[in-house]
Amino acid sequence: MPTNVLDIGNRLKGFxxxxxHHLERLRNTHxxxxxxxxxxxxxxxxxxxxxxxxxxxxxxQIVSQSIKNTIPFLSQLCDxxxxxxxxxIPIEAFANDEISRAASLSxxxxxxxxxxxxxxxxxxxxxxxxxxxxxxxxxxxxxxGLGTNNPNLPSTMGVNGKPGASLRSWxxxxxxxxxxxxxxxxxxxxxxxxxxxxxxxxxxxASLASLATKLPERLDLIIDDGLHAVDANVQTLSFALQRLKxxxxxxxxxxxxxxxxxxxxxxxxxxxxxQSSFIIAKNGCLFxxxxxx
Numbered sequence: 648m649p650t651n652v653l654d655i656g657n658r659l660k661g662f663x664x665x666x667x668h669h670l671e672r673l674r675n676t677h678x679x680x681x682x683x684x685x686x687x688x689x690x691x692x693x694x695x696x697x698x699x700x701x702x703x704x705x706x707x708q709i710v711s712q713s714i715k716n717t718i719p720f721l722s723q724l725c726d727x728x729x730x731x732x733x734x735x736i737p738i739e740a741f742a743n744d745e746i747s748r749a750a751s752l753s754x755x756x757x758x759x760x761x762x763x764x765x766x767x768x769x770x771x772x773x774x775x776x777x778x779x780x781x782x783x784x785x786x787x788x789x790x791x792g793l794g795t796n797n798p799n800l801p802s803t804m805g806v807n808g809k810p811g812a813s814l815r816s817w818x819x820x821x822x823x824x825x826x827x828x829x830x831x832x833x834x835x836x837x838x839x840x841x842x843x844x845x846x847x848x849x850x851x852x853a854s855l856a857s858l859a860t861k862l863p864e865r866l867d868l869i870i871d872d873g874l875h876a877v878d879a880n881v882q883t884l885s886f887a888l889q890r891l892k893x894x895x896x897x898x899x900x901x902x903x904x905x906x907x908x909x910x911x912x913x914x915x916x917x918x919x920x921x922q923s924s925f926i927i928a929k930n931g932c933l934f935x936x937x938x939x940x
Contacts, residue, residue, distance in 0.1 A: 722908035725915040733914035735907070738770055738928040741777035751776025757820045763794075763812035764804075770929040771900065778868060778896050785821040787866040790814060791847060791883060792873030795832040802875050810835035813872070814842050827866075829858050830873070849879035855886040865892040871899040877909060884913070884936070888921065891938040899934040910934045 688710040689696050689703065695713040697706060726732065742748040755772040758765045765771040779785055796808035804810075811828065818826045818841050829847035830836060836844045845861050848854040849871070869887040871880055880899050887897040902910065907925055913934070914923035920940050926933040 718912060719908040722911040722915075725912060730915040731919075733911060733923040733925055735925045735927065738773045738926050738933070741926075742773045743777075747777040747780050749776075750780040750782070754779065754816070754820050757816040758813065761812045761815045761819065762809040763816050765813055765816075765900075768930055769901075771933070774898065774926060774928075774933065774935065778898075779821060782821045783823055785824045785867045787825050787827070787863045788817045788821065788868045788870070789827040789829070789862060789866050789887075790817070790870040790872055791829040791849060792871065793828050793830040793832070793835050793844060794872075795830060795835055797832055797834070800832055802873065811837060811842070811844070813870075814844070818842055824867070825863070827862055849873050849883050850876075852882065855882065859886070859890065862890070864890070865895070866890055867892055867895050869895075869897045871897070872901065875901050877906065880934075881913065884934075888917075888936065888938070893938060893940050895938050897936045900931065902932040902934055904932050907932070 688707045692710055692714060695710045695717065697709045697713070699706065699709070742751045751772045754776045755766040757763075758772060759767060765775070790813060792802070793810045793814065794804045794808045794812060795802070796804050796806055796810060798806060810830075810832075814826050814828045817824065824841070826842045828836075828842065828844035830844065831846070831848050833846050836846065838844065843861070845858055846854070847858045869890065871883045871887070873879060873883070880902070884897060884899065891897065902925075904927070910923075910925050914925075917923060917936065920938060922937045922939050924935045926935055
């Protein structure tokens with residue numbers, strides 16, 4: 648038999664053996680460890696379950712379709728009813744005068760100095776500079792999400808993250824303000840001059856209510872940079888809107904652009920005293936609300 652045919656045969660045997668070993672490893676690996684999950688859509692999402700007969704496969708397809716379409720269709724309903732549409736704004740548009748632009752650049756320096764990624768990764772300084780254009784008038788800021796560097800927790804900054812970096816930036820920039828922070832990672836909580844941090848679980852109403860007892864009754868700025876999950880965002884928004892000073896702001900950071908229909912619906916639900924904007928930034932979007940009584 649020609650040598651090249653022998654080589655091909657040996658390679659084929661080696662390939663088959665390697666495949667057998669790979670399949671054996673997959674059989675011995677838990678599904679969740681190889682990116683596979685077993686999820687009963689009908690049981691897990693009863694809100695979207697269709698009241699119909701048929702196979703599980705058919706009903707699961709309907710549930711999946713309903714999950715994808717319900718929020719966009721509700722957003723279209725709001726539009727069709729003539730409810731106010733929120734503005735969709737590029738973030739640079741907020742620095743539309745000399746004072747706001749100068750404040751934004753100064754705040755960018757604070758973020759970079761303390762190791763926050765709000766400017767370097769996202770360009771959020773253009774919004775916050777406009778909001779805090781008169782820093783001497785700001786008395787209180789709350790940010791939920793300190794930047795955990797525990798790789799085993801959701802929304803981690805990674806091992807090189809700097810917990811508290813943005814809190815120290817607010818403190819540095821707003822020299823008269825008390826700065827408050829909250830996080831689900833108890834190990835990164837800290838206290839220092841003009842900064843106090845507390846445990847909070849954004850998905851737990853009671854935990855947010857407990858945090859409220861440690862804060863001023865009203866705040867100038869409340870930021871959600873925590874779990875980055877929609878349910879946590881909405882829960883935090885509900886908590887925050889009740890605690891704003893007149894002309895104060897709530898900002899929800901790091902929103903996926905695909906979720907814009909959901910935030911259009913949220914904006915339509917808010918009273919007219921809250922002016923909402925969906926802001927397009929670098930590497931993420933924001934939902935910002937100003938209280939205008």
